[in-house]
Amino acid sequence: xxxxxxxxxxxxxxxxxxxxxxxxxxxxxxxxxxxxxxxxxxxxxxxxxxxxxxxxxxxxxxxxxxxxxxxxxxxxxxxxxxxxxxxxxxxxxxxxxxxxxxxxxxxxxxxxxxxxxxxxxxxxxxxxxxxxxxxxxxxxxxxxxxxxxxxxxxxxxxxxxxxxxxxxxxxxxxxxxxxxxxxxxxxxxxxxxxxxxxxxxxxxxxxxxxx
Amino acid sequence: xxxxxxxxxxxxxxxxxxxxxxxxxxxxxxxxxxxxxxxxxxxxxxxxxxxxxxxxxxxxxxxxxxxxxxxxxxxxxxxxxxxxxxxxxxxxxxxxxxxxxxxxxxxxxxxxxxxxxxxxxxxxxxxxxxxxxxxxxxxxxxxxxxxxxxxxxxxxxxxxxxxxxxxxxxxxxxxxxxxxxxxxxxxxxxxxxxxxxxxxxxxxxxxxxxx
DNA sequence: GACTGTGAAGCCATTCACAGCT
DNA sequence: AGCTGTGAATGGCTTCACAGTC
Numbered sequence: 001x002x003x004x005x006x007x008x009x010x011x012x013x014x015x016x017x018x019x020x021x022x023x024x025x026x027x028x029x030x031x032x033x034x035x036x037x038x039x040x041x042x043x044x045x046x047x048x049x050x051x052x053x054x055x056x057x058x059x060x061x062x063x064x065x066x067x068x069x070x071x072x073x074x075x076x077x078x079x080x081x082x083x084x085x086x087x088x089x090x091x092x093x094x095x096x097x098x099x100x101x102x103x104x105x106x107x108x109x110x111x112x113x114x115x116x117x118x119x120x121x122x123x124x125x126x127x128x129x130x131x132x133x134x135x136x137x138x139x140x141x142x143x144x145x146x147x148x149x150x151x152x153x154x155x156x157x158x159x160x161x162x163x164x165x166x167x168x169x170x171x172x173x174x175x176x177x178x179x180x181x182x183x184x185x186x187x188x189x190x191x192x193x194x195x196x197x198x199x200x201x202x203x204x205x206x207x208x209x210x211x
Numbered sequence: 212x213x214x215x216x217x218x219x220x221x222x223x224x225x226x227x228x229x230x231x232x233x234x235x236x237x238x239x240x241x242x243x244x245x246x247x248x249x250x251x252x253x254x255x256x257x258x259x260x261x262x263x264x265x266x267x268x269x270x271x272x273x274x275x276x277x278x279x280x281x282x283x284x285x286x287x288x289x290x291x292x293x294x295x296x297x298x299x300x301x302x303x304x305x306x307x308x309x310x311x312x313x314x315x316x317x318x319x320x321x322x323x324x325x326x327x328x329x330x331x332x333x334x335x336x337x338x339x340x341x342x343x344x345x346x347x348x349x350x351x352x353x354x355x356x357x358x359x360x361x362x363x364x365x366x367x368x369x370x371x372x373x374x375x376x377x378x379x380x381x382x383x384x385x386x387x388x389x390x391x392x393x394x395x396x397x398x399x400x401x402x403x404x405x406x407x408x409x410x411x412x413x414x415x416x417x418x419x420x421x422x
Numbered sequence: 423g424a425c426t427g428t429g430a431a432g433c434c435a436t437t438c439a440c441a442g443c444t
Numbered sequence: 445a446g447c448t449g450t451g452a453a454t455g456g457c458t459t460c461a462c463a464g465t466c
Binding site: 244245246256260261263264268269270271272273274275276 | 423424426428
């Protein structure tokens with residue numbers, strides 16, 4: 001307990017644990033051991049205990065963890081005890097898909113603003129939200145106090161848009177464009193690179209072939 | 212050189228280096244030092260050299276790396292010296308976006324088959340490819356000798372579809388559904404969990420607030 | 423002088439193994 | 445008896461620092 005340097009891998013697993021616990025809740029399970037959670041998410045039980053121990057003592061020796069209780073703790077640790085407004089920049093194929101993606105809404109991420117610089121797209125509706133011109137981006141971030149931006153713009157526009165978001169006061173960016181972005185270290189940046197994932201598969205297939 | 216255990220982090224960086232080199236090629240740059248590459252992709256120069264050294268001696272001391280040459284090596288190491296046929300299972304929002312995603316095509320990943328179990332979607336065209344009923348999945352994988360499957364189905368269907376793909380002889384799966392999948396260890400599995408990424412951001416925002 | 427390739431050191435995450443609680 | 449919480453041991457990745465090469 002009482003540590004401030006949490007491994008990123010731990011944080012990612014917490015997110016996975018939390019979703020698995022939600023599933024257990026649906027199934028009416030009251031109690032789960034670290035071993036049961038481990039099985040469910042594909043890690044070791046020691047790993048589960050270590051990860052949870054960073055944040056407190058949530059379990060009962062001899063028994064395990066109360067599912068509802070632990071789920072609540074994890075939601076709170078992950079900052080999911082309230083909804084997040086997010087702005088989506090870029091309403092192309094990928095952006096549109098993310099805007100409509102149920103998985104975000106289910107976990108409390110609410111796409112409240114969508115902007116694009118393509119006049120042909122502006123005005124389209126994605127779910128409840130109308131695509132607005134990119135010029136209103138700064139204003140929307142400020143007036144809605146949006147903390148999180150999701151970037152699905154072409155690589156060539158990515159740094160530009162990022163600079164504007166940063167200037168507007170965004171706190172975190174999830175970047176889907178295949179470009180390395182520079183942000184001040186007050187802004188949290190995560191990159192999701194879809195083709196990198198396929199290329200890792202490709203690499204492994206290639207290796208296997210040569211035994 | 213001559214090592215068989217390559218860190219996954221290294222493989223992911225190789226993919227990023229390769230894309231950065233492509234960019235340099237476009238800009239007409241002939242030579243790049245490890246420091247230049249490091250700057251471009253946001254890692255340390257020692258890291259770049261270590262990563263490359265797993266696979267050979269590609270550089271020239273005092274000079275750096277020839278961009279075209281290194282790019283070629285990386286493409287080949289990553290198994291990108293030929294195109295890959297991939298099958299996309301699930302043509303909902305996310306599936307459709309991925310089917311049309313330029314980033315895949317650019318890197319030689321060719322979505323040659325798309326299947327879905329929703330009769331309302333079957334028959335739709337996504338780019339050049341028509342969505343087919345899920346019943347043909349096994350047959351297509353076999354007849355087209357497809358090695359890679361991309362899963363964008365609801366969590367509840369994910370394991371089922373996976374079992375069928377494995378049985379059909381798929382070699383690698385990129386899973387976008389938020390479920391832990393069980394596959395035999397002859398099949399390579401990677402998970403891309405979109406909400407996990409947002410939740411890591413949320414966690415970090417939460418931490419920062421408490422200093 | 424510049425820059426690579428690489429052993430050694432340092433650091434961080436995971437696994438082990440067991441004391442301690444219920 | 446069962447299962448958590450945790451120090452210690454292990455393993456793996458990254459950084460350091462420099463000898464070697466152009």
